[in-house]
Amino acid sequence: xxxxxxxxxxxxxxxxxxxxxxxxxxxxxxxxxxxxxxxxxxxxxxxxxxxxxxxxxxxxxxxxxxxxxxxxxxxxxxxxxxxxxxxxxxxxxxxxxxxxxxxxxxxxxxxxxxxxxxxxxxxxxxxxxxxxxxxxxxxxxxxxxxxxxxxxxxxxxxxxxxxxxxxxxxxxxxxxxxxxxxxxxxxxxxxxxxxxxxxxxxxxxx
Amino acid sequence: xxxxxxxxxxxxxxxxxxxxxxxxxxxxxxxxxxxxxxxxxxxxxxxxxxxxxxxxxxxxxxxxxxxxxxxxxxxxxxxxxxxxxxxxxxxxxxxxxxxxxxxxxxxxxxxxxxxxxxxxxxxxxxxxxxxxxxxxxxxxxxxxxxxxxxxxxxxxxxxxxxxxxxxxxxxxxxxxxxxxxxxxxxxxxxxxxxxxxxxxxxxxxxxxxxxxxxxxxxxxxxxxxxxxxxxxxxxxxxxxxxxxxxxxxxxxxxxxxxxxxxxxxxxxxxxxxxxxxxxxxxxxxxxxxxxxxxxxxxxxxxxxxxxxxxxxxxxxxxxxxxxxxxxxxxxxxxxxxxxxxxxxxxxxxxxxxxxxxxxxxxxxxxx
Numbered sequence: 001x002x003x004x005x006x007x008x009x010x011x012x013x014x015x016x017x018x019x020x021x022x023x024x025x026x027x028x029x030x031x032x033x034x035x036x037x038x039x040x041x042x043x044x045x046x047x048x049x050x051x052x053x054x055x056x057x058x059x060x061x062x063x064x065x066x067x068x069x070x071x072x073x074x075x076x077x078x079x080x081x082x083x084x085x086x087x088x089x090x091x092x093x094x095x096x097x098x099x100x101x102x103x104x105x106x107x108x109x110x111x112x113x114x115x116x117x118x119x120x121x122x123x124x125x126x127x128x129x130x131x132x133x134x135x136x137x138x139x140x141x142x143x144x145x146x147x148x149x150x151x152x153x154x155x156x157x158x159x160x161x162x163x164x165x166x167x168x169x170x171x172x173x174x175x176x177x178x179x180x181x182x183x184x185x186x187x188x189x190x191x192x193x194x195x196x197x198x199x200x201x202x203x204x205x206x
Numbered sequence: 207x208x209x210x211x212x213x214x215x216x217x218x219x220x221x222x223x224x225x226x227x228x229x230x231x232x233x234x235x236x237x238x239x240x241x242x243x244x245x246x247x248x249x250x251x252x253x254x255x256x257x258x259x260x261x262x263x264x265x266x267x268x269x270x271x272x273x274x275x276x277x278x279x280x281x282x283x284x285x286x287x288x289x290x291x292x293x294x295x296x297x298x299x300x301x302x303x304x305x306x307x308x309x310x311x312x313x314x315x316x317x318x319x320x321x322x323x324x325x326x327x328x329x330x331x332x333x334x335x336x337x338x339x340x341x342x343x344x345x346x347x348x349x350x351x352x353x354x355x356x357x358x359x360x361x362x363x364x365x366x367x368x369x370x371x372x373x374x375x376x377x378x379x380x381x382x383x384x385x386x387x388x389x390x391x392x393x394x395x396x397x398x399x400x401x402x403x404x405x406x407x408x409x410x411x412x413x414x415x416x417x418x419x420x421x422x423x424x425x426x427x428x429x430x431x432x433x434x435x436x437x438x439x440x441x442x443x444x445x446x447x448x449x450x451x452x453x454x455x456x457x458x459x460x461x462x463x464x465x466x467x468x469x470x471x472x473x474x475x476x477x478x479x480x481x482x483x484x485x486x487x488x489x490x491x492x493x494x495x496x497x498x499x500x501x502x503x504x505x506x507x508x509x510x511x512x513x514x515x516x517x518x519x520x521x522x523x524x525x526x527x528x529x530x531x532x533x534x535x536x537x538x539x540x541x542x543x544x545x546x547x548x549x550x551x552x553x554x555x556x557x558x559x560x561x562x563x564x565x566x567x568x569x570x571x572x573x
Contacts, residue, residue: 040357041273042273042386043355045273046275189380
């Protein structure tokens with residue numbers, strides 16, 4: 001997967017912008033998080049006979065303008081209003097070391113998460129293991145989302161560069177990227193989600 | 207496992223359903239945003255739906271040590287708070303005005319329930335109708351299903367006294383705790399997006415002051431102390447005299463609130479004469495407090511008889527609570543004295559669950 005350099009990012013902040021149609025779309029295969037890896041016996045027992053992680057494909061495109069990275073994320077499944085938990089999507093990058101995505105990183109190998117929730121926008125989180133995510137580093141982030149009742153189209157933007165706990169995303173360099181989707185209609189939250197199984201190489205054009 | 211366990215015994219023979227405990231708690235702890243529907247202390251009429259409505263059928267807890275699936279009570283299940291229409295009713299000159307503001311909307315929607323909507327309805331048929339009151343708080347369980355369910359380790363059981371607290375800084379509002387708690391005593395704050403519940407007035411306990419609900423109770427219903435303190439009231443009622451029983455012990459969480467089950471008036475026969483049969487069905491009490499109910503009721507009855515015949519009874523003295531402060535174990539200090547000695551106290555934020563500790567002084571307790 002790569003992020004193509006464009007002259008100006010502004011138009012791309014709109015998930016319905018015609019500009020996105022010019023960009024290469026990657027089809028990321030998603031799978032349910034394994035039940036055995038859910039962190040508490042209550043979650044494992046109570047959800048054993050219930051479906052989660054049913055979003056099997058996430059469409060991703062990305063551009064940047066040297067200052068800001070934009071990721072367009074699109075998937076099928078829009079929860080009706082009034083659910084207890086919102087539809088959500090997350091983009092993950094390794095901060096340092098070689099964190100295992102499925103384990104949400106470890107004490108010294110952090111994962112930087114940009115999580116968007118329907119109705120709430122995007123926030124920065126830092127994960128150091130399953131159940132060990134906390135407020136992440138401050139950086140310039142934004143999101144816009146559109147849905148047509150069936151499909152979400154979300155654009156998440158973040159400033160390029162790196163910093164303490166800000167995962168490095170630097171033009172001319174390759175990093176790794178991962179994804180997760182939560183479906184509100186299935187009461188998905190925490191580790192109940194679909195995810196991209198492993199890191200995907202992510203090259204940022206110079 | 208905590209080193210000590212603070213606990214409460216409630217004597218249901220003395221609860222008059224006045225809700226002073228509920229108001230004491232509400233005034234002290236649940237006046238922040240998003241807390242309107244929260245009554246960490248509730249008093250329900252039994253038999254009844256309880257609060258949240260139908261909580262005994264919402265699952266959770268443990269069976270054979272295994273966590274059981276539970277359901278999240280909604281805000282409406284707890285009873286949505288409403289505003290009162292005092293101005294219009296008392297000064298508006300409209301004789302059709304309801305005390306309940308937005309009465310029409312309330313009466314037609316799903317939010318028609320209040321926290322004790324079936325107050326005093328009870329069970330049985332006249333002349334053998336009956337009811338009693340069941341006050342409830344968080345049980346600060348020895349085996350807390352909420353704590354074990356939380357994927358974020360946001361719930362802790364304090365080592366020094368076993369009080370179970372939600373750390374709102376760690377809570378992500380996933381609400382697994384609400385599902386797992388079989389007593390449905392955890393509330394969700396939709397404004398702050400965190401779970402909240404009874405904190406056993408820990409800032410007061412830390413200062414040697416008993417909980418607001420126990421200190422304010424006009425009926426002297428609530429005993430507070432350590433479960434393993436042989437000189438305290440809890441140990442005596444639970445372990446020595448064995449007259450205080452856990453509610454729904456079968457839920458498997460080892461609750462630390464215990465109840466002295468209610469004695470009952472006799473059933474009347476067709477001619478209106480009292481019979482030997484209890485008006486509150488024993489089976490019903492056993493469904494709440496387990497198989498030892500009859501043994502406990504028999505014991506209380508026999509101790510009553512001893513006192514009636516002029517003998518002494520430590521159990522009756524204890525239950526009568528002639529000496530009010532004896533009900534509170536080591537927590538006998540007056541809140542006023544604690545506040546004047548230390549008007550502002552800084553507490554470790556990781557333990558406070560964002561509680562405004564200064565509010566310990568809010569309730570001016572009776573002296």
